[in-house]
Amino acid sequence: MSASVSRRTFLGIAGGAVSVLGLAACNSADSGATDDASAASDDTSDKTYIVATDTTFAPFEFTNEAGEFVGIDVDILAAVAADQGFAYELNPLGFDAAVAALESNQADAVIAGMSITPKRQKDYDFTDSYYQSSVCMAVKAGGDVKSLEDLAGKTVAGKTGTQSLDWAESIKDEYGFEITYFDTSDMMYQDVQTGNSAACFEDTPVMEYGVAQGNGLEVVAKEEDDYASPYGLAVMKGENSELIEMFNTGLANIQASGEYDEILAKYLEA
Numbered sequence: 001m002s003a004s005v006s007r008r009t010f011l012g013i014a015g016g017a018v019s020v021l022g023l024a025a026c027n028s029a030d031s032g033a034t035d036d037a038s039a040a041s042d043d044t045s046d047k048t049y050i051v052a053t054d055t056t057f058a059p060f061e062f063t064n065e066a067g068e069f070v071g072i073d074v075d076i077l078a079a080v081a082a083d084q085g086f087a088y089e090l091n092p093l094g095f096d097a098a099v100a101a102l103e104s105n106q107a108d109a110v111i112a113g114m115s116i117t118p119k120r121q122k123d124y125d126f127t128d129s130y131y132q133s134s135v136c137m138a139v140k141a142g143g144d145v146k147s148l149e150d151l152a153g154k155t156v157a158g159k160t161g162t163q164s165l166d167w168a169e170s171i172k173d174e175y176g177f178e179i180t181y182f183d184t185s186d187m188m189y190q191d192v193q194t195g196n197s198a199a200c201f202e203d204t205p206v207m208e209y210g211v212a213q214g215n216g217l218e219v220v221a222k223e224e225d226d227y228a229s230p231y232g233l234a235v236m237k238g239e240n241s242e243l244i245e246m247f248n249t250g251l252a253n254i255q256a257s258g259e260y261d262e263i264l265a266k267y268l269e270a
Contacts, residue, residue, distance in 0.1 A: 047086070048087040048089055049086065049087070049088040049089070049109060049240070049243055050089050050091060050101075050107045050109075051077065051088050051089065051090050051091070051107065051108065051111055052093050052097070052098035052110050053073060053074075053091065053098055053110065053112045054092065054094060054095045054098060054112040054184075055092045055093065055094050055184060056184055057071070057112060057113050057185055058185075058206065058209055058210065059071055059205070059209040059267035060072045060113040060131075060205075061092065061113075069090070069092060071267065072131065072263060073112065073113065075263045075266070076111075076254070076260070076263055077111055077233075079254045079259055079260070079263065080254065083249075083250040083254060084246040084247075084249060084250040086243070086246055091107065095160070095161050095162070095183070095184075096160055096161050097183075098112050099114075099161060102234065102236060103123075103236070105236075108235060108239075108240050108243065109233055109234060110234045110235075111233045113206065114231060114233075115133065115162075115229035115230070115231060116129060116230050116232045117229055120234070122237075123237055124234040124235060124236060125238070125240075125241070126233065126244075127232045127244050127247040128232065128247075128248045128251055128252075129230030129231060129232050130230075130251055131231040132228070132229075133203050133204060133205055133229060133231055134203070134204045134223060134224040134227070134228040135163050135164040135167050135202070135203055135204060135222070135228070136164070136201070136202060136203075136204040136222045136223070137156075137202075137220060138192070138199060138201075138202060138207050138217040138219050138220065139192065139198065139199045139200075139217065139218060139220050140192055140193060140216060141216055145220070146220055147220055148171065148221050151176065151177040152177065153176060154177050154178075154197075154198035155177065155178045155179070155180055155196070156177050156178070156197050156198055156201065157180050157182055157189075157192055157199070157200035157201070158180070158181055158182070158188070158200070159182050159183070159184070159185055159188055159201075159202065160181050160182070160183055162201075162203070163203065163227050163229055164201040164202050164203055165179075165181075165201060166227060167201060167226075170227075177198070180196075188200045188202070189216075189217060192217060193216050193217070199220075204224075205268070207219055
């Protein structure tokens with residue numbers, strides 16, 4: 001599926017976007033960064049990077065009960081920025097709108113559980129991977145649908161621009177189902193919960209987190225080969241290379257310090 005998305009979708013969602021300003025500073029001795037990375041940070045010290053993200057993609061980005069915008073992506077970006085000493089503004093727009101903002105130069109980067117795929121690498125430069133994901137199919141808990149074979153003649157829900165949707169589209173003729181397209185995960189889940197869709201396709205860690213939180217769904221099928229992929233922060237091809245370099249260096253540093261594992265455990269083992 002094309003990574004390009006509707007500008008109409010972007011403008012509609014961006015109008016209600018919430019901005020979160022992240023400011024971080026530390027010296028190179030504290031961060032353990034290389035001289036090259038420190039130089040990159042110095043060169044961009046006055047720049048605030050606009051980083052677009054999804055609105056609801058728990059546990060990677062979501063609003064908690066206290067009204068705070070949190071998640072794995074949010075915390076990793078904050079930790080990397082603190083390690084490397086750069087400023088950023090985080091804009092939750094929705095996945096399609098985040099990519100549209102990047103392509104229209106209204107954002108410098110996207111971090112939104114974005115899969116690194118060969119097709120996307122033609123248009124975007126990615127950082128090193130910060131998470132390895134797979135995709136799955138989920139249904140209403142206790143319902144009649146137990147497998148892909150039960151989808152014949154039914155309608156399923158898929159989220160635009162995602163690897164899980166690509167998987168659904170690749171097998172829809174084989175299993176005889178139709179697809180309804182959604183821009184956000186929560187609306188997709190609701191469509192299954194109300195019975196309008198027989199199943200939905202989602203990234204496995206996101207769905208498993210939702211199931212653990214009591215979203216009323218259950219995972220009945222997984223695809224862990226052709227559509228499994230790593231997540232990375234993305235910029236437009238050939239642009240913001242200094243951000244890529246700083247993110248990679250900062251990611252390596254927080255992985256070495258154990259902070260990265262603490263972030264994952266905070267959300268995946270809660």
